[in-house]
Amino acid sequence: MTHALIKPRPIPLVLMFFASLGYLLAAPATTGTGVVMDVVMTVTVFVLFLFLFVPMQIDKGISDWLKNISALALLVLMIVTFFRWADADWGRLRYLFFNVEVMSRPGVMMRMLSGLWIAVQVFLFSLVLATLLGMFMAIVRSIVRDALLNFFIDMYVDVFRSIPPIVLLLVTYSALPYSGIILSPFATGVVALTLIEAAYLTEVFRSGIEAINRNQVLSARSIGLSAWQAMRLVVLPQSVRIVLPDYSNRLIGLMKRTAETSVIAIAEILKVSQDLQSQFVNATPMVVGALLYLVVLFPMTRIVSRLEKTRPRT
Amino acid sequence: MSAAPMIEARGVHKYFGGVHVLRGIDVSLAHGEVGALMGSSGSGKSTFLRCLNRIEEPSEGQVLIDGTVITDQRTDVNRVRADIGMVFQDYNLFPHMTALENVSLGLIHVRKRPRSEAKDAAASALEQVGLANHLTKHPQQLSGGQQQRVAIARSLVMQPKAILFDEPTSALDPEMVHEVLDVMRTLASEGMTMVVVSHEIGFLRKVADQLIVFDAGLVVERGPAARVLDEPEHERTREFLRALR
Amino acid sequence: MHMTNLQTTFHQWRKRWAYQPWFRRYEWLVLGLAMWIGVALLFLPPFGRPTPLGAASVIAWYLAGFTMAGVLLSDREKPILLKRATSLSVIVLFFGLFYRYSGTRWDRVQSQFFDFSRMDGVWEMYAQGLLVTLQVAIVAAVLSTIFGLTFGILRTLGNPVVNLFLGLHVDFFRALPLIVSMVLIFYALPFVGIRLPAFWSAVLALVLMNSAYQTEIFRAGIESIPRGQIDAARALGLGPGATMRHVVLPQALKTVIPPLTNNLVSLVKDTAVAYVITVPELLTNAQQAVTWKRTPTPLVLSMFVYLATLIPLIHWTRRLERRLKVGTIL
Numbered sequence: 056m057t058h059a060l061i062k063p064r065p066i067p068l069v070l071m072f073f074a075s076l077g078y079l080l081a082a083p084a085t086t087g088t089g090v091v092m093d094v095v096m097t098v099t100v101f102v103l104f105l106f107l108f109v110p111m112q113i114d115k116g117i118s119d120w121l122k123n124i125s126a127l128a129l130l131v132l133m134i135v136t137f138f139r140w141a142d143a144d145w146g147r148l149r150y151l152f153f154n155v156e157v158m159s160r161p162g163v164m165m166r167m168l169s170g171l172w173i174a175v176q177v178f179l180f181s182l183v184l185a186t187l188l189g190m191f192m193a194i195v196r197s198i199v200r201d202a203l204l205n206f207f208i209d210m211y212v213d214v215f216r217s218i219p220p221i222v223l224l225l226v227t228y229s230a231l232p233y234s235g236i237i238l239s240p241f242a243t244g245v246v247a248l249t250l251i252e253a254a255y256l257t258e259v260f261r262s263g264i265e266a267i268n269r270n271q272v273l274s275a276r277s278i279g280l281s282a283w284q285a286m287r288l289v290v291l292p293q294s295v296r297i298v299l300p301d302y303s304n305r306l307i308g309l310m311k312r313t314a315e316t317s318v319i320a321i322a323e324i325l326k327v328s329q330d331l332q333s334q335f336v337n338a339t340p341m342v343v344g345a346l347l348y349l350v351v352l353f354p355m356t357r358i359v360s361r362l363e364k365t366r367p368r369t
Numbered sequence: 370m371s372a373a374p375m376i377e378a379r380g381v382h383k384y385f386g387g388v389h390v391l392r393g394i395d396v397s398l399a400h401g402e403v404g405a406l407m408g409s410s411g412s413g414k415s416t417f418l419r420c421l422n423r424i425e426e427p428s429e430g431q432v433l434i435d436g437t438v439i440t441d442q443r444t445d446v447n448r449v450r451a452d453i454g455m456v457f458q459d460y461n462l463f464p465h466m467t468a469l470e471n472v473s474l475g476l477i478h479v480r481k482r483p484r485s486e487a488k489d490a491a492a493s494a495l496e497q498v499g500l501a502n503h504l505t506k507h508p509q510q511l512s513g514g515q516q517q518r519v520a521i522a523r524s525l526v527m528q529p530k531a532i533l534f535d536e537p538t539s540a541l542d543p544e545m546v547h548e549v550l551d552v553m554r555t556l557a558s559e560g561m562t563m564v565v566v567s568h569e570i571g572f573l574r575k576v577a578d579q580l581i582v583f584d585a586g587l588v589v590e591r592g593p594a595a596r597v598l599d600e601p602e603h604e605r606t607r608e609f610l611r612a613l614r
Numbered sequence: 615m616h617m618t619n620l621q622t623t624f625h626q627w628r629k630r631w632a633y634q635p636w637f638r639r640y641e642w643l644v645l646g647l648a649m650w651i652g653v654a655l656l657f658l659p660p661f662g663r664p665t666p667l668g669a670a671s672v673i674a675w676y677l678a679g680f681t682m683a684g685v686l687l688s689d690r691e692k693p694i695l696l697k698r699a700t701s702l703s704v705i706v707l708f709f710g711l712f713y714r715y716s717g718t719r720w721d722r723v724q725s726q727f728f729d730f731s732r733m734d735g736v737w738e739m740y741a742q743g744l745l746v747t748l749q750v751a752i753v754a755a756v757l758s759t760i761f762g763l764t765f766g767i768l769r770t771l772g773n774p775v776v777n778l779f780l781g782l783h784v785d786f787f788r789a790l791p792l793i794v795s796m797v798l799i800f801y802a803l804p805f806v807g808i809r810l811p812a813f814w815s816a817v818l819a820l821v822l823m824n825s826a827y828q829t830e831i832f833r834a835g836i837e838s839i840p841r842g843q844i845d846a847a848r849a850l851g852l853g854p855g856a857t858m859r860h861v862v863l864p865q866a867l868k869t870v871i872p873p874l875t876n877n878l879v880s881l882v883k884d885t886a887v888a889y890v891i892t893v894p895e896l897l898t899n900a901q902q903a904v905t906w907k908r909t910p911t912p913l914v915l916s917m918f919v920y921l922a923t924l925i926p927l928i929h930w931t932r933r934l935e936r937r938l939k940v941g942t943i944l
Contacts (some may be wrong), residue, residue, distance in 0.1 A: 109768075112771055119773075119774075122773050122776075123773075123774070126773065126776055130779065151806070153807065194925045198688070202698070203698050204687075204701045213929075214921060217883070217921050217927065217928060218883075218920055218921065218924075219883040219885075219919065219920060221886050221889060221897065222897055222913075222916065222920055226915060226917050229910045229913060230727060232912070284687075307788070311790075314793045315887065317793070325791075325793060332801070332802075338801075341797065341798055341801065341802045341808070344797075345790065345794050345798060348789070348790060348794055349789055349790060353786065353789040356788045356789045357785055360784075360785060378822075392688065421850060424845055446853065450850065450851040451850070453849075454849070455846070458845060459842055461840075461845060461846035462846075463843065465865055475851060478852060478856050479856075523850070527850070
């Protein structure tokens with residue numbers, strides 16, 4: 056029975072595609088109770104299409120160009136569904152989301168770019184401080200084998216990996232002034248992000264240090280290298296290779312988290328975009344803001360994806 | 370004994386990217402015959418073996434099992450594979466199942482037998498290979514030789530028309546090679562059609578009917594096992610046998 | 615007689631430590647400690663916020679003590695009791711310095727941040743908020759796992775077009791900050807007439823982001839199954855679906871469960887971000903309570919509620935990971 060289900064059938068697939076397309080284009084997007092019927096029909100249509108689509112993809116006998124065409128067909132269906140439900144007309148869409156005029160008003164792009172610059176600054180400061188703190192705690196944790204220090208470090212790590220960053224940002228922001236510690240929002244954000252990131256980095260660096268087999272250190276020491284030299288020449292170079300993919304992942308996470316600092320009035324990208332959006336009643340700044348994030352982060356994620364594939368097997 | 374060969378390959382070619390690994394192989398094996406494939410590594414013998422049940426797809430040529438062309442696009446590969454067993458060099462038992470479950474999996478999900486019937490058949494197959502007391506053990510708890518025997522039972526229980534062996538003893542410690550070869554010898558004497566890729570010359574001399582020597586993607590020599598081993602005609606065969614000694 | 619005995623013991627003691635470098639010897643450590651305490655008594659600023667110079671000197675002084683402690687702690691031959699005492703003092707000193715020099719009005723802290731008298735009604739708000747948080751997290755978790763599993767399997771099939779699109783989806787949503795996608799969905803999409811309620815906007819943003827991560831997790835798990843297993847299954851005659859179901863997925867499960875549980879725990883944390891799109895979850899409720907009661911206490915205490923919820927979860931997942939490594943379950 057499963058064989059019959061899995062057998063690829065190109066012709067029914069083509070028919071299903073046209074049927075789905077026909078339904079999606081013809082039936083108007085309704086409101087009210089009709090919406091539920093519409094959703095159910097659309098979902099059914101998609102499920103039926105997928106039933107025929109997936110076997111086509113899996114089977115090795117089907118030629119590649121057929122597979123690609125069917126993948127494109129699926130994409131077309133998805134796009135058509137989106138535009139069908141998006142009650143849009145194109146001029147309006149462009150006016151609301153891709154409005155060049157709004158963006159070219161004086162000062163707008165400057166504000167967005169300065170938002171970007173601030174985000175980058177928050178990122179860099181937090182990164183450096185968190186790396187130092189994290190590396191320090193990792194070394195203490197895995198080399199100085201003291202039960203008490205270990206306990207405190209573990210507690211620190213557990214606590215700061217459990218607090219949602221946005222909560223810590225808000226707490227430090229509202230708590231600190233009351234206690235007489237006056238820090239700028241920028242510094243508060245950096246402190247909060249550093250504390251959180253250091254907790255994660257401790258774990259990252261620890262696994263890098265502990266992954267190096269003790270025997271390596273022993274053989275290095277046995278030829279006369281001091282503890283420090285052994286660390287520098289044997290342990291660290293290997294640890295770096297192991298740690299790099301995880302570290303880069305956390306870098307990306309940190310950069311993303313700078314967006315959350317917008318809740319404590321740091322004028323970074325998201326905050327600027329939101330202000331501009333309410334000022335001009337136009338969604339373009341948000342879109343541009345998202346694009347700015349992507350411009351910075353998308354290349355990073357591509358690089359990290361490729362780095363992850365070369366992770367050495369310990 | 371029917372006249373048509375059990376396993377036949379006609380002009381099988383295989384390309385891996387730009388590399389021409391099999392350059393036109395013709396092989397014919399009658400019912401109940403044991404064919405041995407020999408050759409240095411990279412000569413294509415393992416690739417050819419895997420073409421026989423389409424684990425590797427031949428780029429050109431045909432493979433026939435019991436008269437049916439299996440390289441046809443329309444053939445149901447899974448039905449074909451149910452009739453041909455395969456035993457791998459590294460056993461490839463499923464670690465998350467017991468020996469009994471490993472052996473009965475094929476019967477339950479491919480031949481669609483009811484569970485109890487499958488379990489009984491699996492138990493007797495395991496008995497046949499001498500592992501009646503190890504039914505509920507996981508592969509990790511068995512020695513290499515035992516694992517390989519479970520793998521053989523897994524193929525046997527499907528009542529195949531032929532069994533393919535891809536260097537079945539190469540990964541075993543010397544003490545365990547015997548037990549596996551004994552099982553194979555018994556199978557051969559019971560009339561199972563077998564294609565074996567192996568370096569165990571002593572075993573092949575006694576058990577194999579036909580010896581086929583591969584070199585660089587071509588068959589350089591074939592004939593009765595004893596004759597090829599004692600009086601090799603082709604230069605490459607001689608070199609290969611010399612290296613083995 | 616006594617003098618000779620004393621001398622012998624003293625010599626023996628000196629010999630024992632003779633091969634150590636000078637800074638590890640007790641003599642120097644005691645001397646250093648004495649000097650360090652002397653500096654403290656003479657030069658450290660008084661209670662209250664110090665001048666920049668004062669702050670620098672405090673930090674330098676602490677670091678000096680810290681280094682000495684480090685020397686002691688990294689020495690394997692010093693007695694454990696001494697090491698424990700040292701580390702305890704290091705930590706106590708840190709907090710002591712913070713207490714002394716941060717300029718915090720400690721009397722005010724308790725009344726401001728831990729004013730339990732004004733917490734009536736807030737506890738109910740916490741409970742309601744926590745419930746919504748868990749709802750969002752669970753719905754998002756289930757949906758993103760379904761999508762993650764599907765996309766993960768699709769990615770292992772090798773079709774270049776599928777791989778391209780899914781790869782783009784994965785990298786795109788790993789690059790876009792969660793808060794940005796939530797805000798876009800909730801505030802920007804209405805401009806095109808798509809008005810999702812806050813709950814579903816949050817869920818959608820979470821699913822989009824999380825399914826990207828889970829696709830990679832499942833894909834790595836499936837690809838970690840050695841090729842031989844699949845060969846053996848195919849050689850038996852099992853079709854691709856049956857192979858996946860009976861051979862690949864059960865084994866992939868073991869690799870996949872640790873990152874998956876980690877992922878789900880961070881999902882609970884990420885729901886706090888939904889605060890910015892007014893989902894009535896824990897943080898939003900806490901902030902409302904802050905405005906209502908005019909004290910920051912609810913916010914501070916909500917932090918502890920998060921801790922109380924998440925730390926047990928983290929410990930439970932860690933225990934699960936450890937049991938999986940040993941292989942006692944599955």
